[in-house]
Each structure stands twice: as C-alpha cells, then as structure tokens.
C-alpha cells in the first residue's frame with residue numbers, strides 16, 4: 001500500500017517537513033511504500049484551472065495523490081488555520097477520486113495551544129471524502145518538541161506518535177487491505 005505525505009510549509013529547514021519525513025519512515029518500517037508531494041518543488045500555481053491546459057507538474061501531483069491508499073497531511077498552523085500553500089494544493093483534488101483513502105492529520109504550532117487548524121483541516125479532508133483516522137496529532141511549541149531530523153523530543157510525544165501511526169495502519173488495513 002502506498003502513502004503520500006504532504007506538508008504545508010515551504011520554509012527552508014521546515015520542522016513540519018522534517019516531522020513528515022520522520023512519520024513516513026515510521027510507515028515504511030510498518031511495511032508501507034511512501035513518497036512525498038513536496039510543495040516547495042512542485043511550486044503549484046494558485047488554483048485557476050483552464051480547460052485542456054493542465055501543466056505537467058500539476059498532472060503529476062494529481063496522479064500521485066489519486067494513486068495513494070493513504071494521505072499523511074501536516075499543516076503548519078498559520079493564523080489559526082491551514083497554510084495557503086496546503087489549502088491550495090488540497091483544492092486541486094477531486095472528492096470523487098479521494099473516496100476510500102485514509103487520511104492521517106497533524107497540526108504543528110509555534111505557540112502553546114489552539115489547534116483550530118486541525119478542525120479546519122479535518123473539515124477539508126471530510127469534504128474531500130477522505131476517511132479521517134481518529135488519531136490526530138497537535139504538536140504545540142514545535143521548536144521545543146521536534147528535533148532537526150523531525151524526531152519527537154519527549155517520551156510523551158514519542159508515545160503519541162506511535163499510537164497515531166498504529167491507528168493509521170489499522171485504518172489502512174481495514175479499508176484497503
């Protein structure tokens with residue numbers, strides 16, 4: 001089964017990109033094939049489709065997302081919500097082609113609390129007809145909780161990450177296995 005990871009930060013040395021890679025390695029250890037839709041490389045234009053004029057990178061991005069069994073989506077919380085880059089990338093997807101895929105959702109915060117962005121991301125995922133895994137992650141104060149290689153820095157977070165990946169795996173096997 002194939003998992004595609006996507007993170008909404010285009011920043012160099014992004015912690016959400018690093019954490020995404022850490023989580024994808026965890027899914028590989030569980031036997032899944034993984035790949036990343038890297039929004040910094042894809043550099044998708046703002047959603048403004050023109051009939052018969054789809055760019056190659058855009059077509060490749062959509063194909064990659066449509067062929068996945070599961071999506072691992074990491075949002076850096078921007079002003080209490082989803083980053084523009086991530087929302088734009090998700091807006092290109094068609095719900096009819098997302099049916100039956102499992103989505104595992106994460107929100108990364110610079111601050112202490114909030115997590116409204118996770119609610120917003122959940123709504124978007126459901127509107128896309130994705131099956132949202134019940135285990136989600138909100139990472140507060142990401143600079144003190146996530147290391148440069150994306151690794152969780154506290155025992156409590158490490159345990160939460162294991163549960164998050166276990167539940168994602170469970171959902172994938174139930175729906176797609």
Ligand SMILES: Cc1cc2nc3c(=O)[nH]c(=O)nc-3n(C[C@H](O)[C@H](O)[C@H](O)COP(=O)(O)O)c2cc1C
Nearest residue numbers: 009011014015016076077078079080108109110111
């Ligand atoms: C435009 C912008 C808005 C942000 N708004 C919030 C916010 O509302 N709440 C919060 O906790 N952190 C906020 N942050 C901090 C980011 O959530 C944090 O830096 C991010 O999750 C880490 O992203 P990275 O992958 O770029 O390292 C904001 C950062 C930016 C750049």
